[in-house]
Amino acid sequence: MVAKITIPKSFEAALNYNEKKVQKGNAICLYAANYLKDAKEMNFYQKLAGFERLNSLNERAATKTLHVSLNFDPSEKLAESKLLQIANDYMNKIGFGEQPFLVYKHEDAGHPHIHIVSTTIKADGSRINTHNIGRNQSEKARKQIEQTYELIKAERQQKLRSPGIKPVDAERVVYGKVETKRSISNVVGSVFSQYKFTSLPEFNAALKQFNTVADRGKEDGRIYKTRGLIYRVLDAEGNKVGVPIKASSISCKPTLDNLEKKFETNESAKEELRPFVKAKLDECIGQSPESMKDLVENLKQKNIYTLLRQNAEGRLYGITFVDNQNKCVFNGSDLGKGYSVAAIQSKLSNPSVENAIKQEDKESSHSSGGVGKEISVGKDKERTDTVSTTKDNLLDVLLSAKEQFGNTPYSLLKKKRKKKRKNPNS
Numbered sequence: 001m002v003a004k005i006t007i008p009k010s011f012e013a014a015l016n017y018n019e020k021k022v023q024k025g026n027a028i029c030l031y032a033a034n035y036l037k038d039a040k041e042m043n044f045y046q047k048l049a050g051f052e053r054l055n056s057l058n059e060r061a062a063t064k065t066l067h068v069s070l071n072f073d074p075s076e077k078l079a080e081s082k083l084l085q086i087a088n089d090y091m092n093k094i095g096f097g098e099q100p101f102l103v104y105k106h107e108d109a110g111h112p113h114i115h116i117v118s119t120t121i122k123a124d125g126s127r128i129n130t131h132n133i134g135r136n137q138s139e140k141a142r143k144q145i146e147q148t149y150e151l152i153k154a155e156r157q158q159k160l161r162s163p164g165i166k167p168v169d170a171e172r173v174v175y176g177k178v179e180t181k182r183s184i185s186n187v188v189g190s191v192f193s194q195y196k197f198t199s200l201p202e203f204n205a206a207l208k209q210f211n212t213v214a215d216r217g218k219e220d221g222r223i224y225k226t227r228g229l230i231y232r233v234l235d236a237e238g239n240k241v242g243v244p245i246k247a248s249s250i251s252c253k254p255t256l257d258n259l260e261k262k263f264e265t266n267e268s269a270k271e272e273l274r275p276f277v278k279a280k281l282d283e284c285i286g287q288s289p290e291s292m293k294d295l296v297e298n299l300k301q302k303n304i305y306t307l308l309r310q311n312a313e314g315r316l317y318g319i320t321f322v323d324n325q326n327k328c329v330f331n332g333s334d335l336g337k338g339y340s341v342a343a344i345q346s347k348l349s350n351p352s353v354e355n356a357i358k359q360e361d362k363e364s365s366h367s368s369g370g371v372g373k374e375i376s377v378g379k380d381k382e383r384t385d386t387v388s389t390t391k392d393n394l395l396d397v398l399l400s401a402k403e404q405f406g407n408t409p410y411s412l413l414k415k416k417r418k419k420k421r422k423n424p425n426s
Contacts, residue, residue: 002071002154003090003142004301005134006287007120009349011051011065014117017286018104019044026108026279027115031084033091034100050100051118057125064120066096066130067287068138071113073152080105083114086145091116093141095128108279184231184245187212189252192259195327196266196273202329203259205320208234209305215244216256229256273328277321278335280304288349292316295344308341316341 008014021027032039035050055064070090072078078086087103101118120128146153187210197203204213211234217223223230230244231254247255284298296306303325309318319332319341333340 001086001142001146001151003134003138004069004071005130005138006067006298007063007130008065008067008288009063010288011055011117011119012048013286013288013349014065014067015044015048015051015102017283018102018115018117019047021104021106021108027104027106029102030080030105030114031087031103032100033088033103034098039102047102054100054119054121054123057123058121058127061121061127063130064127066101066116066118066120068116068118069113069283070116071111074111076112076152078112082149083112086149087114087116089145089148090141091118093144094133094137098122099128106279108275180233180242181245181249184212184233185250188214188231188250188254192252192254192262195322195329196270197329198263198266198270200256200259202320202331205305205307206322206329208238208307209322209324211235213240214247214254214259215240227256229254229259270328270330273323273326274330274335276326277304277323277328277330278339280323281321281335281339285344285347288347290349292345292348295348316345319344 018027018029022029029039032042032047032050035042035047037046039047058064068090070086083105084103088097091097091099091101096118099118099120099122101116104115104117106113106115120130122128142154145151187207191203191206191210195203195206197206200214200216207213213232213234215230215232217228217230222228229247231247231250232240232244233242235241247253280299280302281304284295284302287298289295289298292308296308299306299321303323305322305324307320307322308316309320310316319339320329321332321335322329332344337343
């Protein structure tokens, strides 16, 4: 069992998130603990009133909401009665047993899970301390519950959900040596055979988290004109290093022609996985993250690697999600209007924090002299804020989700000077 705790600033946001799932038929409210009525007998406002009464007793507390999700392995088919037992047991063990709380069973993901919403304000107006509750009380409770109910342990779940592909270590690249080719081949072969992608930028989004990229070369170059493809290692800044390897020399033959065949066959497979990816995004967005960095950190917990694209002015213009559990890649706008980078930014709970981050990134871009940036997040803590500065337009073309055309405005075109002809009579 994997337990995840968030402390939303707005109780209405946490309640709304779960109630909207109920309205859409994607969730049911199983239980209302320490309420005078059963969950099925109450509407949204009655449920909300039970929490507001306690919250009004403490005006000083900045955060008053607890939002928990208990996630189980897909192989575990748990009855609703067992889920309620687990929920009650968990809340008692973390010190919320006497608090009012609502238990929701969600049915729109690839694994069984429940959500629990409660308040940190007690009947006497004091606040339950939630500092390090995830690391301390929750971890202890989780391990005890796994043993009591014979559940699959969280450590095993995380191992099963991990990509299982070892990134290429750019710092240890040995030019021309067999080890480098083997490392690239292992990454490319695994992504080529396991992941569902429908374009070269999507394929590259999956490769990039393993420090590898597919490169078509310059548009006026021989490799591009002959529809060739080479694979290269990326360092921590996103720069291509080492000796490139031809696609034809890799055993799975990930040439451009074979990739395009994959694009077609992956279309239908991706459609089947779309609801699972959207469910994860909805859950993370519903937790009211303050900034984009908070959101991608939450997505990382759901095994989603996030690739952000940013222009020279520091504005984000694209986002791509790589779901390493379901092994599929989606550009944000392709999932729907609500998942474009602009739509997601509009849902952030603290735009001022996001603007500050943008300004910081913009200043960093100017100081480095870069013309465009790509932010790779969701890989690990050290790489979350890593920014790779593109040195030419090639990487932008490869990793942008949509084809970009950079035509120069007519007014900015440099006018040619007319040469003065010498007067033969002078």
